[in-house]
Amino acid sequence: xxxxxxxxxxxxxxxxxxxxxxxxxxxxxxxxxxxxxxxxxxxxxxxxxxxxxxxxxxxxxxxxxxxxxxxxxxxxxxxxxxxxxxxxxxxxxxxxxxxxxxxxxxxxxxxxxxxxxxxxxxxxxxxxxxxxxxxxxxxxxxxxxxxxxxxxxxxxxxxxxxxxxxxxxxxxxxxxxxxxxxxxxxxxxxxxxxxxxxxxxxxxxx
Numbered sequence: 001x002x003x004x005x006x007x008x009x010x011x012x013x014x015x016x017x018x019x020x021x022x023x024x025x026x027x028x029x030x031x032x033x034x035x036x037x038x039x040x041x042x043x044x045x046x047x048x049x050x051x052x053x054x055x056x057x058x059x060x061x062x063x064x065x066x067x068x069x070x071x072x073x074x075x076x077x078x079x080x081x082x083x084x085x086x087x088x089x090x091x092x093x094x095x096x097x098x099x100x101x102x103x104x105x106x107x108x109x110x111x112x113x114x115x116x117x118x119x120x121x122x123x124x125x126x127x128x129x130x131x132x133x134x135x136x137x138x139x140x141x142x143x144x145x146x147x148x149x150x151x152x153x154x155x156x157x158x159x160x161x162x163x164x165x166x167x168x169x170x171x172x173x174x175x176x177x178x179x180x181x182x183x184x185x186x187x188x189x190x191x192x193x194x195x196x197x198x199x200x201x202x203x204x205x206x
Contacts, residue, residue, distance in 0.1 A: 021162070021187060022051050025144050027109075029193075030135040030157050033148045035164035037117045040185025042067070044164060045112065045148050046076055052144075053079035057109025060084045060102040064095035065116025084108075096130050103137045103145055111138070115149040128155035135159075152190070159193040 025031045025048060035041040049059050050073070059082060061068060066087045074080055086102070088095040092115070099113040113134070131147065131154035138145035147154055152161055168184040 018047065022048050024160055024162075024189070024192065025110075025146060026159065027144050028139045028142045029159040030131060030138055030145045030147065030154055031160040031162070032152060032154055032158045033146060033162050033164070034150065034152050034190070036150055039166045040164040040187070041148055043185070044162070044187060045114065045146065046073060046078070048146065049073065049083070049110065049112065050076050050078040052110045053082040055109075056082075058082045058084070058107060059110045059112065060086070060105075060108045061112045061114065062086045062088065062095050062099045062102065063114050063116075064088045064092060065090055065114070067114070067116045099134060099145075100130075100137065103134055103143055104141055106141050108141075108143050110144045110146065112146045112148065115147070115153075117150055127153040128157065131155065131157040158191065160189070161191040163188050163190045 021044075033041050033044055049061065052059050054077060061083060063085060066089060068085060068087075070080055070083075070085070073083070084102070086098050088098065095113060095115070099111060102108060103111045134145060134147075135154070135157040147158075152158070152163075154161075164185050164187050166184070167186050
């Protein structure tokens with residue numbers, strides 16, 4: 001049993017709790033990071049990408065909503081020379097197609113399909129079928145495949161589902177608190193193939 005610990009990601013190195021969580025994303029499997037806007041999902045994803053690039057791996061990021069900030073990623077310690085960034089301009093079908101192509105290309109240690117916070121009306125009804133296709137491709141290539149979305153979409157294709165929610169938002173200011181200073185989030189394994197029961201894993205300040 002992994003107990004909850006305090007840590008400060010990204011960059012995704014350091015305390016045992018965060019390393020254990022990042023290590024749960026397995027090669028050749030489809031994993032999901034789910035949670036609403038400002039819940040910490042992007043911070044966890046960035047920690048995973050940073051850990052991969054710092055370790056010498058190459059990352060492919062399919063950014064459906066064009067929400068990735070390379071400046072923040074570099075400040076977090078990510079090696080951008082090991083990152084392929086595919087911007088989709090909110091074109092969901094293009095995102096699915098790009099992820100399907102990239103996960104079949106051997107050489108990527110991590111392939112990410114980031115759906116961002118697109119409304120549910122923009123997400124495909126056949127997403128579970130598409131995720132099964134991606135999952136089979138990841139098995140063949142051996143890449144770590146991660147889908148980030150507001151809620152669970154992959155159905156039985158996902159071997160790991162990590163859910164995040166916001167515990168606290170912090171603000172600062174001289175006369176009154178008007179400037180955003182960060183948030184505290186908590187991550188929970190909602191499903192892990194071969195594991196029984198959900199477990200609270202980690203909380204952090206981001």
